[in-house]
Amino acid sequence: MAEVVATPALGSVLGIEMVDIFVGPSKTQFRVHKALLCSRSPYFKGMFESGFAETSSQSANLPEDSPTVFALFLEWLYGGCFAPLDVQYVKDHGSASVEQRIMLYTFAEKICLDQLADCTMSSHLSTLKLGNWSANAADMKLGYNGSVTGSPIRKFMCCSLLYLVKHGPENSWPSHKLFHALTIPDLAQDFIELMRKMDAEGKEKRSQIVQPRDMPTCKFHKHPKGAKCPF
Numbered sequence: 398m399a400e401v402v403a404t405p406a407l408g409s410v411l412g413i414e415m416v417d418i419f420v421g422p423s424k425t426q427f428r429v430h431k432a433l434l435c436s437r438s439p440y441f442k443g444m445f446e447s448g449f450a451e452t453s454s455q456s457a458n459l460p461e462d463s464p465t466v467f468a469l470f471l472e473w474l475y476g477g478c479f480a481p482l483d484v485q486y487v488k489d490h491g492s493a494s495v496e497q498r499i500m501l502y503t504f505a506e507k508i509c510l511d512q513l514a515d516c517t518m519s520s521h522l523s524t525l526k527l528g529n530w531s532a533n534a535a536d537m538k539l540g541y542n543g544s545v546t547g548s549p550i551r552k553f554m555c556c557s558l559l560y561l562v563k564h565g566p567e568n569s570w571p572s573h574k575l576f577h578a579l580t581i582p583d584l585a586q587d588f589i590e591l592m593r594k595m596d597a598e599g600k601e602k603r604s605q606i607v608q609p610r611d612m613p614t615c616k617f618h619k620h621p622k623g624a625k626c627p628f
Contacts, residue, residue: 416445417456418467425464427471431455437474440508466500473513479520482527494524499536502550503543511619512627518549518617519628525610531565532557532609534578541581549617555587556609559595563606 412432419426435442444451451457459467472479482494498521505514525531532540537554544550558578561570579585595606609617615626 414455416451418459419456420459420462420464420467422460423464424458424460425467427464427467429471429474433474438508438510440510462504463497463500466497466504469497469501470504470513473516478516482520482524488528495521495528495530495536496539498524499539499550500543503540506543506545506548514549515618515620515626516628518553519614522610522614522617530610531561534574537578537584538581541584546583549619551583551587553609553617555584555591556612558584558588559591560606560608564608 411430414431415428416431416434417426417428431445435445441457443449444457445455446452469479486494498517502514502517502521505511505517532554537558540548540550540554558575562575565575579588614628615622618626618628620626
């Protein structure tokens with residue numbers, strides 16, 4: 398008989414204390430279970446348990462963040478995953494659904510949640526596959542502006558640019574669109590370094606440039622290499 402592993406009761410995980418978080422310029426209010434929030438995020442744990450003003454008020458303001466993105470974060474916080482996107486939804490809300498996942502990824506980095514970042518990256522790649530899309534210059538700018546140096550989302554955007562330069566059809570990806578992506582300073586530098594690395598690895602490696610959305614998702618995850626991936 399398989400061993401039965403006891404799991405904490407839902408009430409003990411959630412607790413009874415609540416905190417209010419006001420998000421965006423309009424201060425959209427979200428009421429969240431404090432114990433759950435602080436147990437998952439070092440960022441919020443420091444905010445609500447370290448003697449800052451938020452500790453006494455039991456509220457916080459996130460004026461620079463998106464209420465829609467924060468709602469997605471809560472979907473993950475309480476449910477552990479995201480509702481799958483169907484093909485029609487992706488077609489109808491393509492640009493918004495892609496942008497929201499990029500913004501959620503950079504939010505995950507802001508609040509120091511690698512697991513959320515990895516889950517979001519997997520969801521992002523699935524969205525691109527459903528819509529048969531590639532990252533565009535606006536996506537690249539959004540990903541680079543909100544992420545940290547060396548971030549996996551930067552790696553994904555840079556690999557996407559390399560693929561489009563090599564294989565993007567001229568009618569869909571004219572040179573001026575690709576040049577616009579190179580006006581992002583950090584992306585331009587990463588792109589040059591990636592090109593030099595590919596050249597150093599030889600002609601065979603250059604011929605193997607593939608669409609990044611079709612690569613193994615763990616290539617763009619934060620978890621340690623070789624670790625079991627839950628996504």
